[in-house]
Amino acid sequence: METVVSGIRPTGNLHLGNYFGAVKNFLRMQDEYKCYFFIADWHSLTTHPKPGDVESNVRKILAEYLACGVDPEKCSIYVQSDVKEVLELYLFLNMNAYLGELERVTSFKEKARQQPNNVNAGLLTYLTLMAADILIHRAHKVPVGKDQEQNMEMARHFARRFNQIYGSELFPEPQSFHYSAEAVKVPGLDGSGKMGKSEGNAIYLIDEPAAIRKKVMKAVTDQGPTEPNSVKPEPVENLFTMMKIVSAQDTYDYFNDKYNACEIRYGDMKKQLAEDIISFTSPIRERILEVASNQEYLNKVIAQGAEQARESAVKTLIEARKLIGFSR
Ligand code: ADP
Ligand code: TRP
Numbered sequence: 001m002e003t004v005v006s007g008i009r010p011t012g013n014l015h016l017g018n019y020f021g022a023v024k025n026f027l028r029m030q031d032e033y034k035c036y037f038f039i040a041d042w043h044s045l046t047t048h049p050k051p052g053d054v055e056s057n058v059r060k061i062l063a064e065y066l067a068c069g070v071d072p073e074k075c076s077i078y079v080q081s082d083v084k085e086v087l088e089l090y091l092f093l094n095m096n097a098y099l100g101e102l103e104r105v106t107s108f109k110e111k112a113r114q115q116p117n118n119v120n121a122g123l124l125t126y127l128t129l130m131a132a133d134i135l136i137h138r139a140h141k142v143p144v145g146k147d148q149e150q151n152m153e154m155a156r157h158f159a160r161r162f163n164q165i166y167g168s169e170l171f172p173e174p175q176s177f178h179y180s181a182e183a184v185k186v187p188g189l190d191g192s193g194k195m196g197k198s199e200g201n202a203i204y205l206i207d208e209p210a211a212i213r214k215k216v217m218k219a220v221t222d223q224g225p226t227e228p229n230s231v232k233p234e235p236v237e238n239l240f241t242m243m244k245i246v247s248a249q250d251t252y253d254y255f256n257d258k259y260n261a262c263e264i265r266y267g268d269m270k271k272q273l274a275e276d277i278i279s280f281t282s283p284i285r286e287r288i289l290e291v292a293s294n295q296e297y298l299n300k301v302i303a304q305g306a307e308q309a310r311e312s313a314v315k316t317l318i319e320a321r322k323l324i325g326f327s328r
Contacts, residue, residue: 001033002033003034003035004029004035005134005142005174006025006037006143007039007043007080009040009044010039010041010057011044011048012204013205014065014206015196015197016195016277016281017145020184021144021147022145023065025143027069029141033141035074036137036309037076037078038083038309039061039062041054041057042086043126043129059295063298067284067288068205076305078305079302079306082305082309083313085313086133086313089135089316090125092324096158102128105127105150108124111123128158131159134174135159136316137312137316139172140174140175142155142175142177146182146185147185148176149176167323170323186242187241187242189203190235191238192234203216203281206288209278219266219273221266226262227262228261239270
């Protein structure tokens with residue numbers, strides 16, 4: 001059976017982008033593959049050197065994964081820092097990763113621009129750590145959103161290079177995976193780009209209905225079209241994309257027809273969209289609160305996940321060490 005790995009950094013709560021870009025795929029994949037889903041707590045150090053209370057951030061994301069339906073009986077859910085074997089593979093991969101190629105990565109350049117006073121070596125080698133996360137389980141498939149495509153290209157690159165250098169076929173080339181024909185990109189509602197924590201435009205699964213209404217009502221639009229069937233400018237297109245993702249098809253069609261007939265009332269559309277988001281998030285929100293209050297259960301999930309992930313990681317490392325020449 002093919003193996004799947006994916007991770008999310010515990011730097012905030014899960015938002016609709018995380019859900020529709022990544023977690024929704026986890027729910028189906030856990031029935032079809034051998035899955036490892038982890039919380040990337042080491043990764044968050046590249047941008048948050050003093051992450052505060054790591055433990056409670058990790059538990060918060062864990063409770064959210066579980067509330068979304070990621071099921072520890074069907075897959076392994078673990079915390080990255082519980083699997084120290086990842087670090088040894090990270091070291092091995094770093095020895096064959098070159099400054100030039102790491103510096104050219106878009107996500108590195110972006111982060112270096114955002115935090116010019118903290119362009120640390122961990123940031124530079126973010127992608128060898130990400131590759132180690134994936135290769136440690138010899139994963140075939142990685143469910144991630146569109147923004148991770150270049151990162152996945154690098155993971156494949158490091159896998160191929162390791163295999164070539166050591167004359168082996170230890171690592172399959174991991175492919176990004178999504179069930180829809182195209183990776184989902186959940187837009188922000190602030191005019192342009194994607195929804196993201198760092199973009200400051202996220203609608204969180206844990207948000208109260210009043211907060212969701214407020215965020216949606218603030219969405220950027222325009223004066224409305226003056227010609228029938230006009231092309232939608234980006235902010236308006238984003239509002240429609242969001243509606244396509246969370247609302248029923250006929251709701252989307254209704255507002256789309258209104259737009260095409262130049263009769264769109266954005267206020268009505270936003271109200272409807274806010275209510276549709278709330279119907280989707282409310283049951284998840286309730287489950288998050290319930291799961292988060294059960295620390296004993298979370299402890300059990302963390303311990304069980306660590307054990308399963310380590311078992312798989314140790315097997316890979318024994319092979320990797322042997323290939324490189326370490327025999328103990
Ligand atoms: P953020 O960008 O908010 O910091 P992360 O980088 O932690 O979120 O992303 C975790 C996962 O969620 C990744 O698989 C990423 O591809 C996915 N993801 C995040 N934002 C979006 C989005 N707006 N649309 C689609 N997928 C997304
Ligand atoms: N880089 C991913 C992000 O920014 C998080 C991540 C780290 C990841 N390691 C991974 C995702 C391994 C998939 C597989 O969202």
